[in-house]
Amino acid sequence: MNYILKNLPERTEKPRQTGFTMAMDKGMSPREVEDFIETCGNYVDIVKLGWATSYVTPNLKDKINIYQQAGIPTYFGGTLFEAFVVRNQFDDYRKVLDKFELTFAEVSDGSIELDHDLKCDYISKLSEQVTVLSEVGSKDAEKIIPPYKWISLMQAELDAGAWKVIGEAREGGNVGLFRSSGEVRSGLVEEILTKIPFEKIIWEAPQKAQQVWFIKLLGSNVNLGNIAPNEMIPLETLRLGLRGDTFDHFLNLESLQS
Amino acid sequence: MNYILKNLPERTEKPRQTGFTMAMDKGMSPREVEDFIETCGNYVDIVKLGWATSYVTPNLKDKINIYQQAGIPTYFGGTLFEAFVVRNQFDDYRKVLDKFELTFAEVSDGSIELDHDLKCDYISKLSEQVTVLSEVGSKDAEKIIPPYKWISLMQAELDAGAWKVIGEAREGGNVGLFRSSGEVRSGLVEEILTKIPFEKIIWEAPQKAQQVWFIKLLGSNVNLGNIAPNEMIPLETLRLGLRGDTFDHFLNLESLQS
Amino acid sequence: MNYILKNLPERTEKPRQTGFTMAMDKGMSPREVEDFIETCGNYVDIVKLGWATSYVTPNLKDKINIYQQAGIPTYFGGTLFEAFVVRNQFDDYRKVLDKFELTFAEVSDGSIELDHDLKCDYISKLSEQVTVLSEVGSKDAEKIIPPYKWISLMQAELDAGAWKVIGEAREGGNVGLFRSSGEVRSGLVEEILTKIPFEKIIWEAPQKAQQVWFIKLLGSNVNLGNIAPNEMIPLETLRLGLRGDTFDHFLNLESLQS
Incomplete structure (x- = not known):
């Protein structure tokens, strides 16, 4: 710690089940990964190699190794899983996970139509091989999923073996949990949380306003x-x-000034 | 290749006449350039040192050399050409190109008024010395150029010796080919393509939505x-x-699942 | 200089009282800092370690040293000062400045309520220890400060010992000097400048449009x-x-073409 400030909110430590941060690497060089780990290694719990960027990333193995050496697992974005599935190459996908010695994988259906029982089968099968994160929500701005449906989808995926479920946004933060304006669909989030334990959900929140919103609501x-x-x-x-945006939220003046 | 996915669209290989990507370097350090080349060297065909950033970039020669060693040509943004021309320093500009051993140059009139015959003269003269890219379109949001005019300007510049013509946007993507909302002026693009071969045009598309639009239209x-x-x-x-944005576009389910 | 362009506006040289640029480091790695200094060392006059990022930055001392070796002073963002003050830890804050051998500090009240006389006392006390920058303006989009008030606040803080005053924006550029659209409150800036010398003010201008606006108005x-x-x-x-945005502004065609 560089200096002591009193009465800060408590943060969890690694390995974390809550207070967990998943970062998105969309094509960093090995040296940029080293810099990232040096600066953020204590804060990043897992790294997603965004969508199918792994297909076009040179030295992929080296890069994954740098993360692994630092104790940070990586996984391929769900779009890559979908790209294999839509081509009838699911078995190939399992081999790719082994080839790169990955211990996590994501199952999603943001870009393809996938019967939900079939999606849960994929979760089930993959969870014998790796730890599975599954993503709920569509990348399609037109497809509105009502709250009760989010809840039953999430629950079924956890029951099928998913370690955690991810509430879908897109890299730019325009769909799924968010209105096209970037605003959080707050009623949706609150209703989900009446049924699904909050440590089981990773909320995608690429934009600062979204991060602030979730931190104020959920701590x-x-x-x-x-x-x-x-x-x-x-x-x-x-x-x-x-930071200014959440400064007030965590201030408890009585305790601070006693 | 890190793994095999079936039925992907075919991509051209270097040296490319189509499927060509020009990246914009607006002030990277030499080490950042090295990282960029390590990761993207196979994908980047040419690098523009944005507008007149070369004037204020230290170690310019070293930086250009790093790119050249990797077989990636660089050139100065058109605004620099204009800055020399408006000062009656065109001959100095030619000497600067030689001093830095550049093999490409851009001719544009985005920020200055330049009679079109005179612009074509500059293209002609410079094309004796280097390979010329010429840029059509204004940086001025007020100046609307009708489609037939874009076509005749582009054709005249190709005839004068330009290797390819560039459809102007600005770094932020607000003018020229784009409406102030960032939306592509689609009728304009389609009309241009009835007359000018698509391999002769580089479309400036700094924003993801623009890239998606051009890829969906032109492959x-x-x-x-x-x-x-x-x-x-x-x-x-x-x-x-x-990636989700173009995932559907390239799927041909019959061929994929056969 | 990489090449000579005639009739460019004159720029001040280090150490600068005007033409001064303060950069915001919100968590760069030591190697990124080295790259930044290599490329921008001549242009950056001082670096703010944004808000309280210093609390969570590993190797803070090393990082500050890299900047200091290059002759670039660093200081902690005003939000950190406020975080100490709101916790009754002002004396601790002074010790932290000493511990990291900082020679600059910022006093602000963007996130806390601070009686203005008390703020001026803090400026006064800190200015015995370090060079003080003080920030005027609120991070709260609802709090509109009228022009005469900006002027009297700025004057009082300069009188209390502030070296320069900073016109507050926020990192995203949404409040203080700017409307929520990011537009500059131009009447406000002009009125301030009738009373406070322009070399005494640092205008926060994170967005390009804001930088262009200030350069066109103030040179x-x-x-x-x-x-x-x-x-x-x-x-x-x-x-x-x-660059296109200010290209015309500095052109004096008569002098250029003579």
């Missing part, structure tokens, strides 16, 4: 995902009430 | 420019239908 | 702050009239 130790690497340090200050 | 191997270095890997996935 | 050598590191080179071209 410092909400699980957040799709965070850009250069927004990890700023996010950590938001979680601690050390 | 994986459309020539695109003004791409931010950290958007090169994401762009490559868009070209291959491996 | 190449306006003091600007909260500049993202990768926008330093672009800003330098704006100051010199070497």
